[in-house]
Amino acid sequence: MSVKENKFGADRDGFAELGVIQALFEDIPTSEVGVASGAQTAFDGARIFIKEMIANQCKLAGCKLTGHPYGEGEEHSHECWFGMRRDFYADRNAKRGQGY
Secondary structure (H helix, E strand, O other), X not given: OEEOOOOOOXXXXXXXXXXXXXXXXXXXXXXXXXXXXXXXXXXXXXXHHHHHHHHHHHHHHOOEOOOOHHHOOOEOOOOOHHHHHHHHHHHHHHHHHOOO
């Protein structure tokens, strides 16, 4: 399995797996992801499943999804995973700014 553009460095210290996970969860164009022919169907199925699962979770939480690549313009509620992650980092950064 190979990922053409892997920001984790696919050729070092077993980081190829992180590149595959990145390719599954992010909207990387299919032309940038190459897998062995036997694994292509499983990879495509996993990618579709993850995208649908995330979209369903966001809809249930009341998020406003645009459908644009990389989530551009999407508004996530405080109840979904993306909203909780955003709130966590905003809170952490605010505390760091206060000298904590």
